[in-house]
Amino acid sequence: MTRLEPKESWHPKIVDHPSPRPHVSVRDLRKVYGETALYDDFSVDFIKGHVTTIFGPNGCGKSTFIGMMSGIIGIDGGTILYEGRTINDTRIGYVFQNYRDVLFPWLSALDNIRYPLTFMGIPILKQREMVDRIVAQTRVQIDLSKYPYQLSGGQQQTISIMRSLVVRPEILFLDEPLSALDYQMTLFMRDLLQRIQMETKITMVVVSHDLEDAVYLADSIVLLRKGPTRVSRIVPFSAQRPRTLETLSDPAFIRAKQDALLTFQADVRGGMDSAPAW
Numbered sequence: 531m532t533r534l535e536p537k538e539s540w541h542p543k544i545v546d547h548p549s550p551r552p553h554v555s556v557r558d559l560r561k562v563y564g565e566t567a568l569y570d571d572f573s574v575d576f577i578k579g580h581v582t583t584i585f586g587p588n589g590c591g592k593s594t595f596i597g598m599m600s601g602i603i604g605i606d607g608g609t610i611l612y613e614g615r616t617i618n619d620t621r622i623g624y625v626f627q628n629y630r631d632v633l634f635p636w637l638s639a640l641d642n643i644r645y646p647l648t649f650m651g652i653p654i655l656k657q658r659e660m661v662d663r664i665v666a667q668t669r670v671q672i673d674l675s676k677y678p679y680q681l682s683g684g685q686q687q688t689i690s691i692m693r694s695l696v697v698r699p700e701i702l703f704l705d706e707p708l709s710a711l712d713y714q715m716t717l718f719m720r721d722l723l724q725r726i727q728m729e730t731k732i733t734m735v736v737v738s739h740d741l742e743d744a745v746y747l748a749d750s751i752v753l754l755r756k757g758p759t760r761v762s763r764i765v766p767f768s769a770q771r772p773r774t775l776e777t778l779s780d781p782a783f784i785r786a787k788q789d790a791l792l793t794f795q796a797d798v799r800g801g802m803d804s805a806p807a808w
């Protein structure tokens with residue numbers, strides 16, 4: 531009897547679209563503040579090379595979560611692994627929620643950007659090369675000899691993003707990178723982040739309190755709800771890149787935003803105990 535063996539040509543490998551695999555795997559995470567478990571038995575994966583945005587109500591634990599994933603905040607149980615490795619064997623970048631407090635005021639923009647390299651003991655010539663690469667990559671035209679107080683809010687945030695990228699991280703965590711910017715600057719920064727991601731294919735995890743930003747940037751939106759924090763839903767959004775202002779009126783964009791909003795509203799109504807009193 532002749533058996534038909536599947537031939538490789540019947541199952542071509544799709545090189546451009548490798549099957550998604552997790553870059554960050556969070557399992558059974560626990561985090562306790564005082565008497566309260568903010569996170570308990572919490573698990574989720576973040577896909578390699580994707581932009582995942584995190585959206586949820588105020589105080590649900592978004593900053594704590596990316597703080598724990600980037601090793602800034604300790605955990606009380608569970609594991610967070612980066613392709614099976616621990617944080618100590620992983621290069622990450624982190625952009626803080628409030629850019630105003632995170633640049634060193636006594637250092638120029640240039641010295642702020644290369645600070646992590648100085649900290650790592652990288653020789654000065656190599657530092658220059660690494661900074662030049664980031665300047666070329668971001669195509670940012672800011673006078674890097676200026677000090678933070680001489681820069682606009684958007685420029686300071688750009689410097690803080692450049693500082694996070696200079697170490698060539700595998701994963702970039704950003705906590706509300708657009709929240710303190712005016713709308714024009716938000717549009718610029720959103721597209722800067724998109725361009726960086728398209729060119730480097732870096733895995734990005736972005737907290738956002740603005741649903742338009744959260745959907746625009748995302749391959750998927752992780753919706754969190756309160757007490758203890760849970761993943762309420764993951765909404766995929768696969769519109770082609772680069773996304774533009776036209777994306778905002780694309781039916782798929784409107785649908786993803788609507789789906790996320792309905793889930794968010796249902797979650798907030800379900801947890802009215804903790805809602806603000808108007």
Ligand SMILES: Nc1ncnc2c1ncn2[C@@H]1O[C@H](COP(=O)(O)OP(=O)(O)OP(=O)(O)O)[C@@H](O)[C@H]1O
Nearest residue numbers: 563564568586587588589590591592593594595739
């Ligand atoms: N160091 C801490 N000690 C005690 N409680 C904390 C600490 N950090 C955060 N919390 C509490 O944990 C909860 C989650 O805080 P977190 O800042 O992670 O929320 P968030 O979702 O980022 O909020 P926001 O939307 O305001 O940025 C809040 O109730 C907060 O008060």
Ligand SMILES: [Mg+2]
Nearest residue numbers: 592593594627
């Ligand atoms: Mg926060």
